[in-house]
Amino acid sequence: MRKNALCGHVAGCGRTEANLIRAKEMGIIDSFDTDPARACEDADLIVFATPVGTFKELANRIGPLLKQGAIVMDVGSVKGGLVYEMEDLMPSGVHFIGCHPIAGSNRSGIDTAGADLFRGALCIITETSKTDSSAFQRVVGVWRTFGSVIRTMEPGEHDRIYALVSHMPHLIAYALVNSVDDIDGSSLGFAGQGFKDSTRIASSSPEMWRDIVMLNRENLLKFIxxxxxxxxxxxxxxxxxxxxxxxxxxxxxxxxxxxxxxxxGND
Amino acid sequence: MRKNALCGHVAGCGRTEANLIRAKEMGIIDSFDTDPARACEDADLIVFATPVGTFKELANRIGPLLKQGAIVMDVGSVKGGLVYEMEDLMPSGVHFIGCHPIAGSNRSGIDTAGADLFRGALCIITETSKTDSSAFQRVVGVWRTFGSVIRTMEPGEHDRIYALVSHMPHLIAYALVNSVDDIDGSSLGFAGQGFKDSTRIASSSPEMWRDIVMLNRENLLKFIxxxxxxxxxxxxxxxxxxxxxxxxxxxxxxxxxxxxxxxxGND
Structure with missing residues (x-):
């Protein structure tokens, strides 16, 4: 957002101060606070980029300090019921817009950040009967500036699609790696590029993926x-x-x- | 082999004349014949690079025309019982050495050939109680010249290892892609890099992989x-x-x- 001159002050919030200090040194954020409510005070736009299982608690914590007209968006891999719950948790005059950029990799952390991550990549933006059209258009504008290709859909449809093309493949990759280890871990040393490619997503964040599969488990269990x-x-x-x-x-x-x-997509 | 000055005349053999003409035009082979026996006549080294299910019939066809001291090697992904059968099918004075370079990709055909394919990549060379040590050393020398990292093992051990780290992942990737299509084929259009990486091997040659999984099915069924x-x-x-x-x-x-x-490996 900074590179595209879409923002004034950027306040960072996270659990680990060392990461926030590093982000500030890198010029990605202007200030930081480990308390989410203080970090979000007076913000025009709040972006949730934490494991999806933390969203509701965070929404409850920041709610009282959000200003009228603020927009809350996310970059989580699950939408479905979570978007409807987040809409209900927003104070009056604050709008939630669910977003899922189909970008990134198994890597995480501030050092893998890049301004071009979303260029040419798909971004799903969800729409419900409660969606505020002005907030929606502003969020669409942000992703367009990043160079994203935008698709709009209902949150439940998003979760059916991504259970199939993302959540199920992750579960399978985790199970595949563990199975090889169960049978003969030493054989992993003989793996070629095929195995490495097909299991790359098994090195994705366990914390993030625990929450994603838990929140989309009904679709997942059916598809598995x-x-x-x-x-x-x-x-x-x-x-x-x-x-x-x-x-x-x-x-x-x-x-x-x-x-x-x-x-x-970003192939 | 030509780039490393390891050979004199290279005779190509294949089913499709157009590919052989192209290989000759590219300077990869010197001559060709669609009849395997004629192509192998007087050869010092014969390399089987066809689907593993064709090996035994080909061995029977070329056997009578092989010269004393000739070495037959392969680049197939299954060893196990096949290596022992191939050893038994060789005429007296002709030696079979099973090889499996852990290189290549889902792509196939003469246009994806490259002299550096094996550089730094693992190559499994099998050894049995019948292995001729002089033929074995010559084959090892060929792969060393290519820059391969060589591991030697008994054919059955090879098949247990590669059932785990290659054949099972292929079967899973094929099943995953077909499952997504069964449930909602249109969702494939929303797939990101994770899905693409984890299913890249599902675009491997069906003919080649049909033979590989059939010949290693006992290990595969157990591991699945x-x-x-x-x-x-x-x-x-x-x-x-x-x-x-x-x-x-x-x-x-x-x-x-x-x-x-x-x-x-070639990661």
């Missing part, structure tokens, strides 16, 4: 059942020695995966 | 059961709302995955 059905089908073909049924399933996946190349 | 056990454990934690149990599993995977960074 379908995934297990596909795994079982492949195992049946393997047991039956049905090479052509296996090839057919592989061809189907290859075709779908190859079609992803030219999609909007 | 363990993977499903880990998936089920995560689902139980989700259902029970046990956030700390989930976080513990995620932390374990993150730690293991992060330890991979500095391993030998």
């Amino acid at each position: 059942d379908a995934f297990k059905g596909n795994i079982d089908a492949l195992c049946r073909h393997l047991r039956a020695g049905d090479a052509s049924a296996l090839e057919k399933e592989f061809r189907r996946a290859k075709k779908l995966r190859e079609a992803l190349k030219d999609n909007i | 059961d363990a993977f499903k056990g880990n998936i089920d454990a995560l689902c139980r934690h989700l259902r029970a709302g046990d956030a700390s149990a989930l976080e513990k599993e995620f932390r374990r995977a993150k730690k293991l995955r992060e330890a991979l960074k500095d391993n030998i």
